[in-house]
Amino acid sequence: xxxxxxxxxxxxxxxxxxxxxxxxxxxxxxxxxxxxxxxxxxxxxxxxxxxxxxxxxxxxxxxxxxxxxxxxxxxxxxxxxxxxxxxxxxxxxxxxxxxxxxxxxxxxxxxxxxxxxxxxxxxxxxxxxxxxxxxxxxxxxxxxxxxxxxxxxxxxxxxxxxxxxxxxxxxxxxxxxxxxxxxxxxxxxx
Amino acid sequence: xxxxxxxxxxxxxxxxxxxxxxxxxxxxxxxxxxxxxxxxxxxxxxxxxxxxxxxxxxxxxxxxxxxxxxxxxxxxxxxxxxxxxxxxxxxxxxxxxxxxxxxxxxxxxxxxxxxxxxxxxxxxxxxxxxxxxxxxxxxxxxxxxxxxxxxxxxxxxxxxxxxxxxxxxxxxxxxxxxxxxxxxxxxxxxxx
Numbered sequence: 381x382x383x384x385x386x387x388x389x390x391x392x393x394x395x396x397x398x399x400x401x402x403x404x405x406x407x408x409x410x411x412x413x414x415x416x417x418x419x420x421x422x423x424x425x426x427x428x429x430x431x432x433x434x435x436x437x438x439x440x441x442x443x444x445x446x447x448x449x450x451x452x453x454x455x456x457x458x459x460x461x462x463x464x465x466x467x468x469x470x471x472x473x474x475x476x477x478x479x480x481x482x483x484x485x486x487x488x489x490x491x492x493x494x495x496x497x498x499x500x501x502x503x504x505x506x507x508x509x510x511x512x513x514x515x516x517x518x519x520x521x522x523x524x525x526x527x528x529x530x531x532x533x534x535x536x537x538x539x540x541x542x543x544x545x546x547x548x549x550x551x552x553x554x555x556x557x558x559x560x561x562x563x564x565x566x567x568x569x570x
Numbered sequence: 571x572x573x574x575x576x577x578x579x580x581x582x583x584x585x586x587x588x589x590x591x592x593x594x595x596x597x598x599x600x601x602x603x604x605x606x607x608x609x610x611x612x613x614x615x616x617x618x619x620x621x622x623x624x625x626x627x628x629x630x631x632x633x634x635x636x637x638x639x640x641x642x643x644x645x646x647x648x649x650x651x652x653x654x655x656x657x658x659x660x661x662x663x664x665x666x667x668x669x670x671x672x673x674x675x676x677x678x679x680x681x682x683x684x685x686x687x688x689x690x691x692x693x694x695x696x697x698x699x700x701x702x703x704x705x706x707x708x709x710x711x712x713x714x715x716x717x718x719x720x721x722x723x724x725x726x727x728x729x730x731x732x733x734x735x736x737x738x739x740x741x742x743x744x745x746x747x748x749x750x751x752x753x754x755x756x757x758x759x760x761x762x
Contacts, residue, residue, distance in 0.1 A: 422747070422750075422751075423746060423747045423750045425743060428740075428743065429736055429739065429740070430624075430625075430740065431624065431625045431626070431627070432624065432625075432626045432627075432729065432732065432733060432736055433626070433627040433628070433629075434626075434627070434628040434629060434729065435627075435629045436629045436630070436631045436649075438631055438633075438647065438649070440696070445641070445642045445698075446640075446641065446642045447641070447642075462642060462645070462698045462699075463645040463647065463696055463698055464642065464643065464645075466633070466645070466647065468631065468633065472729075496620065515633065515635050516635060516643055516645070543629065544627070547629070547651045547693055548651075549627040549651055549653065552625055552627070552653055553625055553627065556623065556624075556625040557625075559619070559620040560620065560740055562617075562620045563617045563620035563621055563744050564743065564744060566613075566616070566617050566620065567613065567617065567744070567747040567748050567751050568747070568751055
């Protein structure tokens, strides 16, 4: 009788451990599914803002000094002209990439080889004129026309880009933006 | 009694095997999480040189105009440029993968981005009469560099919130891509 009781007790212990093991295994399902985590689907990005610029644009009206009759009537040396008025406009400018993931495969090849300087340059994504001023002999209409949206383009956009390039600020913006773009693309490098 | 010892031995071996297999579950799960964490760290480390600082550039124009009835009017116009960089050090960041209920979580705590450096340079000076010095309404000569510095300080204060938000957005987009890449749910916060 003792033997039978002992065998039943032992079988009971085995049964308890077997049930515990089964329950533990069922509970660990969530952990096991984590093995298939690496998928290469990328996250599309509409706009990636990488830089911000506050750009004043100043356009001059130039003429000869009142007393410089010689150049005004005879010599016409343009270098002798001085400022007689100006148009001054200030802009908030957002810079970055528009739908940068559209050509994902091409960009990935470049970014994954650490060739970030070969990535495309950013573009001006937004322009917000915040103030304007006309001083001296400069036409107010000409000044306002800088932001006239003529068939989707405005002169201010070209002037802002030209200004940033002339000041050498565009190079800094481009390098920083290419690095930022590379960081997103490199996430998906194999 | 002679059967008890063999039976007990079998029971003990069975129990050991069952317990062994039970204990084996947790290290495997931890191993997977640690492996993902290592991959995430390795990816961040390789991307670190590109991890974004925001470049904010400011153009500054000082203009001074003095009407003159006999002579031509006086103009003094000076243009400066300034570059301001915003960012943070990844050494101050807290990044870990923690187990979630349905999905593992990429937990990222980043320091609040701040101004890292300022660089201001004179670009050009246009003047009508060479000897003219810019004067204020009281006839006092204006310190143009002091004016430029004050103007830059005003501008950086005005756009500081926007610049910090843009820097945060760049980081957020990066870590969103990273978490999606590794099938993790992102929990990102910036500490003040």
